[in-house]
Amino acid sequence: MKVLVLNAGSSSQKSCLYDLSSEVLPEVPPHPLWEAEIDWTYQQGQAELKVKTAAGTSKKSFPSQSRRADTLEMLKTLWSGETQVIEHPQEIDIVGHRVVHGGDEYQQSTLVTPKLKEAIARLSTFAPIHNPANLQGIEAIEDILGNVPQVAVFDTAFHSQLPPAAYTYPIPYELLQKGIRRYGFHGISHEYCAHRAAKILDCNLKELRLITCHLGNGCSLAAIRNGHSINTTMGFTPLEGLMMGSRSGSIDPGILLHLLRNCNYTVDELDHLLNRDSGLLGISGVSNDLRQITAAIDRGNPQAQLALDIYIHRLRSCIASMLPSIGGLDAIIFTAGMGENSALIRSAACEGFGFLGWKIDRHKNESAPLDADIATSDSTVRILVIHTQEDWAIAQACWQQQIKN
Numbered sequence: 001m002k003v004l005v006l007n008a009g010s011s012s013q014k015s016c017l018y019d020l021s022s023e024v025l026p027e028v029p030p031h032p033l034w035e036a037e038i039d040w041t042y043q044q045g046q047a048e049l050k051v052k053t054a055a056g057t058s059k060k061s062f063p064s065q066s067r068r069a070d071t072l073e074m075l076k077t078l079w080s081g082e083t084q085v086i087e088h089p090q091e092i093d094i095v096g097h098r099v100v101h102g103g104d105e106y107q108q109s110t111l112v113t114p115k116l117k118e119a120i121a122r123l124s125t126f127a128p129i130h131n132p133a134n135l136q137g138i139e140a141i142e143d144i145l146g147n148v149p150q151v152a153v154f155d156t157a158f159h160s161q162l163p164p165a166a167y168t169y170p171i172p173y174e175l176l177q178k179g180i181r182r183y184g185f186h187g188i189s190h191e192y193c194a195h196r197a198a199k200i201l202d203c204n205l206k207e208l209r210l211i212t213c214h215l216g217n218g219c220s221l222a223a224i225r226n227g228h229s230i231n232t233t234m235g236f237t238p239l240e241g242l243m244m245g246s247r248s249g250s251i252d253p254g255i256l257l258h259l260l261r262n263c264n265y266t267v268d269e270l271d272h273l274l275n276r277d278s279g280l281l282g283i284s285g286v287s288n289d290l291r292q293i294t295a296a297i298d299r300g301n302p303q304a305q306l307a308l309d310i311y312i313h314r315l316r317s318c319i320a321s322m323l324p325s326i327g328g329l330d331a332i333i334f335t336a337g338m339g340e341n342s343a344l345i346r347s348a349a350c351e352g353f354g355f356l357g358w359k360i361d362r363h364k365n366e367s368a369p370l371d372a373d374i375a376t377s378d379s380t381v382r383i384l385v386i387h388t389q390e391d392w393a394i395a396q397a398c399w400q401q402q403i404k405n
């Protein structure tokens with residue numbers, strides 16, 4: 001069974017093709033047959049396309065026409081040119097899409113229908129960059145493959161069991177009825193990591209109390225009990241919660257009122273300030289990338305040090321805020337760019353909980369762990385590093401959908 005996955009970001013489009021047996025899913029994620037990515041940030045008006053297969057890699061740039069047309073260009077490399085891995089587009093059995101916002105209506109992976117497309121378009125008001133990009137990916141596939149089954153896998157779905165006290169903002173109740181509530185994001189990653197953690201620990205997920213820390217360019221935590229997310233740090237938008245690469249995370253909303261009222265900020269300027277000019281970048285003035293921040297700290301840059309200190313302070317505070325809802329903890333999981341690669345972030349986060357007996361094995365932490373437990377044997381919680389595989393999680397959802405039918 002050939003499963004194509006499309007994962008649309010704000011300025012990139014990633015995609016991969018898996019070849020799966022229709023009998024059973026592999027325990028360990030297999031390597032895709034073909035992986036591709038378009039990057040629209042590379043040069044104004046240009047799209048940069050990278051493709052990787054077992055035969056090698058290719059890279060080219062071309063004038064960007066539209067997201068939909070560029071995506072078609074990317075998909076053509078599946079059946080033509082040096083990266084060809086299939087004879088005809090019709091060999092693709094099913095296509096899965098990461099869709100950022102499913103609102104409170106879509107609580108699980110769903111087959112794409114005209115009604116679902118309307119809902120994704122309607123929910124674009126809540127995810128103005130991502131949902132339209134997701135829809136364009138769906139339409140690009142319709143252009144080439146007609147009515148091949150397509151599955152939408154929602155980033156919000158894993159958080160659909162948040163209790164009302166966790167999802168409701170303390171603002172007038174009418175706004176809740178207008179959809180202004182906490183939804184949570186990164187759900188595909190949090191859910192994948194929870195399942196993988198249960199495998200690594202050889203336990204039933206329903207019996208585990210977990211905190212998953214997705215620390216990439218965007219950062220969020222989920223508190224998981226009975227296999228569901230019951231608390232999370234992102235909210236109505238992916239701006240709430242932890243400090244991030246260039247996003248502020250939670251700040252006093254009074255600051256926004258002040259900037260609007262007294263400093264002549266426009267709404268677009270505020271948007272830019274909070275999403276692009278804040279976080280590690282905004283404080284350090286160096287970069288949104290942790291590697292650049294630590295290099296600047298080594299050169300004695302005090303603002304870079306402050307950025308890291310705030311990041312750790314807020315990470316610890318948010319981890320602590322997850323604990324009461326799950327009534328204890330069996331394992332904490334670090335994933336995504338910083339969570340998977342930074343021994344410093346993992347040890348600093350856990351150090352704050354040394355008084356509760358959380359203990360990292362220094363040697364394991366520093367030897368590039370992957371899908372591994374890095375806690376000491378006498379630690380009161382297991383501390384795991386898991387490579388998040390959102391594309392594989394989407395492919396699994398497609399496989400299940402195909403088997404059902």
Ligand code: AMP
Pocket residue numbers: 215216217218245288289290291336337338341342
């Ligand atoms: P992601 O959004 O998951 O791709 O994560 C991207 C972020 O991960 C980058 O901006 C870096 O801050 C961080 N990152 C990636 N590799 C490393 C590394 N080796 N050490 C520290 N941070 C890293």
